Structures are given as structure tokens and as C-alpha cells.
Amino acid sequence: MTETADHGSNLPARWSAAIDRALRPGEKVIAWFETDLNVELRFAHEAVFLTPQRLIALSSSGQDQVREWRLPADLTLLTRDFATVGGLELVDSHNRLAVWRYTTARSAAAQRFAHRFEVARVGHANGDGGLGAGVCPSCGGVLNTDDGACPECTPAAAPPPVSSLLRLIRFAKPRLGMIVLGFVLTLAGTVASLAPPYLTMPLFDKVLIPHQNGLPVDPTLVYWLLGGLAGSAILAWLLDWARTYVLAWVSERISADMRSRTYAHLQQLSLEFFGGKRTGDLMSRVSSDSDRICNFLSLNLIDFLTNILMIGLTAVILLSINPWLALVTLSPFPFILWLVHWVRQKLRRGFRQSGVAWADMTSVLADTIPGIRVVKAFAQESREVERFDQSNARVLESNDRVNVIWSFFGPLVTLLTEAGLLTVWAFGVWLVFAEGITVGVLTAFLAYISRFYTKIESMIRMVQAVQRAAASAHRIFEILDRTPSVAEPKIPYHPGRLEGSIDLVDVRFKYGTREVLHGINLSIKPGEMIGLVGPSGAGKSTLINLICRFYDVSEGAILADGRDIRSFPVAEYRKNIGIVLQDPFLFFGTVAENIAYGRPDAPRDEIVAAARAARAHDFILRLPDGYDSLVGERGQSLSGGERQRISIARALLIDPRILILDEATSSVDTETEREIQAALQTLIEGRTTIAIAHRLSTLRRADRLVVMERGMIVEMGKHESLLESPGTYARLHQAQLELVQGLGA
Amino acid sequence: MPEPFQLHRDPFGRLALTDAHGVQHLGVNPIRGFPISAAEYGVSICDQEGRELVWIRRLSELPGELRNLLEHELSQREFMPVLESIDKISTNNEPCEWQVQTDRGPTAFVLKSDEDVRRLDGARAIVTDANGIAYLIADLNRLNAVSQRYLERYL
Structure with missing residues (x-):
């Protein structure tokens, strides 16, 4: 790996002007090293450049901070690594001349630079001694960064900015057909269940009210209407049955796929990963988190979709019957939406916290139950009980916090529902008196609106399930996103049976x-x-x-x-x-x-x-x-x-x-x-x-x-x-x- | 009571220790026994092979000059920035990038997993980045509101 005349393509821009000034005509940079600390161990950048003649040091305060040492001499660059910081030291045979400090993030680069320095100083270039091959030994990708990290193999720091729940789509794709079927059934079921209130309108206006007023009524119409009511109820039941079955079938498979994939991926990960993770925690991710997602997909997600459809369709029907009454009826809706959003924010943090507390508690269990012999041998049962109580108390505390929001919010929605109904009654009665609508229309409105608010209420209750499922999905993707640190090669060579050297x-x-x-x-x-x-x-x-x-x-x-x-x-x-x-x-x-x-x-x-x-x-x-x-x-x-x-x-x-x-x-x-x-x-x-x-x-x-x-x-x-x-x-x-x-x- | 050992720094910046028998050890390393829970208690001076030469119960019991030398040397090899505030965490999911202010200036680092944030005794906490560098939070309650909110989901 040799740096070209432009000092190597990855040289941070902050140095290029300064080093150009410092270089003599015809002199070019062989290698460079940038620190992430200064000598006082504060976060800052300094840089050292190696040319065939000199070692040039720049510091971030600018070009007035240029130091240089001529080669060759009895100069040596040493690297000294302590726990998390290291030092690159320039020494001659009597003294230490200069020190640069860096964190472990740069220590490989420092060693590489010291090696290049040695090669340049001794004046024979017998390769990089295995330090910096131009090809990544792991995946065969080309290495061109100065720290020798392979961009293909190093996991990216920034994850894809998609929320964990949306990423479940990846698992849903193979089951697309059944999912579409489930959705169609949901749509049909929703329409069927919205029919009865619509039929009550003619039942009032064409049958009951004329009958009360002594007018003759066609009995076949009564049969038709009642038959329609019964029919739509039965149809809704059948569709609901099919839908629940189909979607449960799909979600079971999605979560089974997810379990297998997670477990298979887990087996691929190197021992390094298992060293850092607790067994109990990993087991719960594969088993209970995937189960929670399954429940979410089969029950809550369907409900959620149905509810959204129901709300949308109801709004359309109401508007088509009487736009004015509909507008008044729906007026609290935006406020409710805003409220849901607010609560969601609050709850998300609450659930995440309670998730952490819960994980803490299970890890206490996973710690002490396998180690029960030690606990008993040292007679520390009561201390372990206390430790468990402490983490249990933290679970309680975080759940309490969620419950405060929850208990306030639930009844508030009920109150809003009542308020909505009251508005419809008041405005509706006024409209009936003003001959704007018939009694039948008002009844239909009342029937629709009570459904409408029930759905909103259940949707809000679902916020909790959504947040829990999102947290579970996050925990599962945390495993799936982990690239094995013992990576499979991109261009594999099949060893067959080795000779054994x-x-x-x-x-x-x-x-x-x-x-x-x-x-x-x-x-x-x-x-x-x-x-x-x-x-x-x-x-x-x-x-x-x-x-x-x-x-x-x-x-x-x-x-x-x-x-x-x-x-x-x-x-x-x-x-x-x-x-x-x-x-x-x-x-x-x-x-x-x-x-x-x-x-x-x-x-x-x-x-x-x-x-x-x-x-x-x-x-x-x-x-x-x-x-x-x-x-x-x-x-x-x-x-x-x-x-x-x-x-x-x-x-x-x-x-x-x-x-x-x-x-x-x-x-x-x-x-x-x-x-x-x-x-x-x-x-x-x-x-x-x-x-x-x-x-x-x-x-x-x-x-x-x-x-x-x-x-x-x-x-x-x-x-x-x-x-x-x-x-x-x-x-x-x-x-x-x-x-x-x-x-x- | 005179100390049973002497320390000085050679021209290469390395520490040299002369023990009670007058033997000189070059390039010795001072190491704290309890760097996090009790930094003042217990400093060991080891030779290059990692064998302990001297155990100092408390730095404060040493005479001034010796203590300064040791403390300076320790400060050169200990690196645990104190996190003063969190400006931004890139995403909700790990790995994520943290932009922070520390007592050693502003910096950014990558957190690999939510388990790398852990609570110590009292209101202290430690955040370990992807490179193994630890950032100490001296008092969770004294962080500003934004930082506390960022940390809430980890602790």
C-alpha cells in the first residue's frame, strides 16, 4: 500500500493545505498518521507525515505548529500502548524527542506508521512484512484506508434508519399471497359489519315512523330489512372467522421463520459475541420476543388494520348521509389523534425503560440459578434475595410510571367518546326539529358513531402492544444485525483435506x-x-x-x-x-x-x-x-x-x-x-x-x-x-x- | 520514615525505580488497583514483566515529589474522559453514534450495544464505546435534561 503524490486519498482535509506549505518542491509524503488526542490527552487532532527526507509534525492549531526531524539519523519511532491510550514516541539514542498520543481507535494505524518509518529509515523496502497487504485477508476486498480496516468487513456504525417494526416486512415477503388474502378478507369483513346501521335508516324512516303515524307499511320490506340485518351479521362473522385464521396462520409462520433465522444467525456468531451476552437474555430473545411479535402480528395488527378501515369507511358513510352532522360528529377526532401521538411518545420511553428493568431482573435469575451451589456454599441466599428484590423494585417503579400515564389516558378517551355522542345527540335533535334530517338518519348516525369511538378506543389501547412489539423487534434485530466477527470470505478457497502444516x-x-x-x-x-x-x-x-x-x-x-x-x-x-x-x-x-x-x-x-x-x-x-x-x-x-x-x-x-x-x-x-x-x-x-x-x-x-x-x-x-x-x-x-x-x- | 524505594524519570521519559536493595528497574509501570471504585487506594508499581515491585496503599501517604511524579505518570496512561453532556445520539437502535462533551473536549463515538452503558454505585455510570474506551458519568442527576432523557432508555 503506497501513498501517492496527493498524500494518500484519505488524508483529512484539515491537513492538506498545511502540509502542502510544509513540503519542499519535489518532496512527497510516504505515509501519515493522525492522532485523536493531543499530548495533554484532550480530544484533538495532530498529524505526523513521513517523507523520504523528513518527519513533519503538524498540530491542529495551524501551520505555526510545524516541527520536523531529518532522516536518516539514529531516530526510532516506538509505540507504547497502555489500556485505552497509546503513545507514539520519537527517540534518538539519548533522548525522547517527541510524543504523540492517541486512543486505541488509532493504535493499529500508529503501529503501521511506525513500521513504515522503520522501512523508510533503514532504506530497504522489503514489503510491509504482512502488516498492510492491499487485499483484505477476510473477504478479498481491496483495502485502501490507512488504518487497514476493510470497509466491507467492518460493520457500519450507522444502522439503517428504519424502525424495527417496519423491518419485519423482510420476513413477511415470502408469505405475501396469504397476507393479501387476509387483507382482502379484512376489508370485506369491515364492509359487512358496517352494513347493519345503514339498514336501520330505512327501518325507521320507511317502516317504524310511518307505522306509528298510522300509514300502511309493506310487510315484505320489513322482511327484507330484517333479513339484510341478519345476513350481514352472519357474513361478517364468517369473514371474520376466515380472516382471523388466515392471519394467525401467517403470523405463526413469520415468527417461526424469525426464530429459526435468529437461532441460525446466533450459531454463526463468534465466541466473542457470546462472551459479552448473557445466556438468559439470548434465550429470551429467541423465544419470548419472537412470540410477542407473533401475537402482535396475529391479533393487534389485524385489529389495527380493521380499525383504521372502519374509521375511514365510517367517516365516508357519515359524510355521504349528511355532511354537516358528520363534520360536527368528527370534530373531536383530530384532538384524539394528537392525544394518541402524545401518549405514544410517553409510553415508548416508559416501555423501553421497563424493558431494560425486566432484562436486568431476568439476568439476576440467570446469574444465580446456575450458580446456586456457590450462593448456598457462601450462605448468601438473603443477599441474592435482596438483589432480586432491588431489580424487581426497579421493574415495579418503571411499570408504575407507565401506569400513571395509562390510567389517566384510558378514562380520558371514554370521556371524549361520551362528549362525542352528546354532540351528535344535541346537534342531531336540533337538526330533526329543523327538519334537516329524519329520525332514521339520526339513529344510523348514533349507531355509527358509537362504533367509531369504540374503535378509536381499542386503537389507543393497541398503542401499548405496538410499543411492546417494537421493543421486541428491536431486540431481535440487534442479533440479526450483528455481523459475525469471524466472517465468511467473499472469495472462498475450498481447502478440502489439508496436509496439516x-x-x-x-x-x-x-x-x-x-x-x-x-x-x-x-x-x-x-x-x-x-x-x-x-x-x-x-x-x-x-x-x-x-x-x-x-x-x-x-x-x-x-x-x-x-x-x-x-x-x-x-x-x-x-x-x-x-x-x-x-x-x-x-x-x-x-x-x-x-x-x-x-x-x-x-x-x-x-x-x-x-x-x-x-x-x-x-x-x-x-x-x-x-x-x-x-x-x-x-x-x-x-x-x-x-x-x-x-x-x-x-x-x-x-x-x-x-x-x-x-x-x-x-x-x-x-x-x-x-x-x-x-x-x-x-x-x-x-x-x-x-x-x-x-x-x-x-x-x-x-x-x-x-x-x-x-x-x-x-x-x-x-x-x-x-x-x-x-x-x-x-x-x-x-x-x-x-x-x-x-x-x- | 524514608520511602523504601526511589523513582526518577530517564531521558526517554520512562520511569526508573530503585528498590530497597538498591536494584534499579527501568521502565516500570504504575497501575491503579481500583481505578473506578477507589482511585486513591492502592497503586502498584510493576516491572516490564508485569511483576509487582512496590505496593503503595495510598498515594497520599507518599512524599510530595514522589507523589507528583507518580500522579503525572498515571495521568499519562489513564484515559477515562468524564462525560459532561450528551448532545445527540444518532438513532434509537444500536450501534449508534454519540456526540458528547467531556472534560477532555468534545468528541463522538460509537456505542455497540445497550449493555455497554452500565450503572455503578450511587449515581455514577460508565459508557464503553466500540473501541473499549470508557466514559465516566460522575453524577447522573447533575447532567442536563437532554442528556438525562437520552440516557433514560439505557438505565
């Missing part, structure tokens, strides 16, 4: 702002066995997580068969990897299913063969139902050694090229130990193996031991040769021996 090239990794691996370089030949050794916290597990691609490296690259593992589809790559963890997890299911977890279609012969090779066959047969015994959370409980062997069998069955072994620290009895060792021996044979090793036997067996300390490799070699030199390994080994002897004594 692994190369780590300057691998760095950060958990948040803390760098835990500082530039690991390691080449592993196919079939080689590597033992990772080191004190806890040295970064062994992190390294293994990176090799498995549970996380992606922050910098550098991991190559398998000479290719960046980020260019493989994740699932295809992982097919080549077998993992045996210290505390293997068994799913609820039979022993056979657990062994065949990685290859569900494996024939029984192979399952048994794998179990035999893993020395698990004998104890499995001693279980009540042999290979069909249920294990896992609700099944048989197995000992640590037994679970270990099942997981070895699980790994054997997929016959991986690369084997990851996380050895348990706790010792088991000698007999079990021997069984496990024998099982492991079979497993390791002929595979590239990376083992976090604790047992002496594993250490001896390894072709090479890699000793790690504080995120770096400190020693490498065979067990015996490492013991001879006085280093970390010899120290660790000595400590282990003393421990064993101490226990034995």
Missing part, C-alpha cells in the same frame, strides 16, 4: 483493548506434535482459539498449508480440526450420538471402532443401555475420565488433519491416566497436533515444546534439551516436581 506469522491478538498475544511466529510441519507450555495466562488457550478460528487474529496471519485460514469457509476449515477439551461437553443424547456429533451419518461400526480406539468401549458397555445410554445434562453422569475418552472418540471419528488437545491439569488415578494416554496415542498418530500439555508423558512425547510467557514465545525445543538450559521451562518443571513430591510426602 500451520504457520503463525506475527500473530497478535487483543481482547478488547488488552493485547494478549504479542507477535507469535511459529511453523508447524504436517504430522508434528507441538506441546504448548507455560504458566496460566500466558496465552496458550488464546492461541488455540485463534488456530480453531473461534476468533480472528487482530494482526498478522495464520496459514494452513500456506494459505490464510481466513480465506477458507469456516465450516470447511473446521472439518479438518479435531478438538479435545479439558472438560468435554456432552450434549443431551445417547453416547453414540455424542461420539458421532461431528459426523452424524457415521455408521455404527465406525462409532464402535472409534470408541474402541479411544479406550471407551469397555466402560460404555457397562452403562445400562450401552451405546444407547443417555448422557449429558439430563442423562447419566459420567466421570471426568470417561467424558474425556468419549471426546477423544468424537475427535477420532472425524479423522481430522489437525488436532487440538487441551489437557486437563487435574490428575486422575493412574489406571484412568494410562487408559487416556493410550487413547491419545492413537489419536495423535500421524496428525498435526497442538497440545496444551501438563502431563509429563505428553511433554516427553511432543516433537517440540513451545514455551510461552505473557503472550510471547520464550523458548522452544525438546523436553530434554529445554531441561538442560536454565530457562522458564526448567523452572516450571522444577516447580511441578516439587509439587508432586510435596503431595507424595
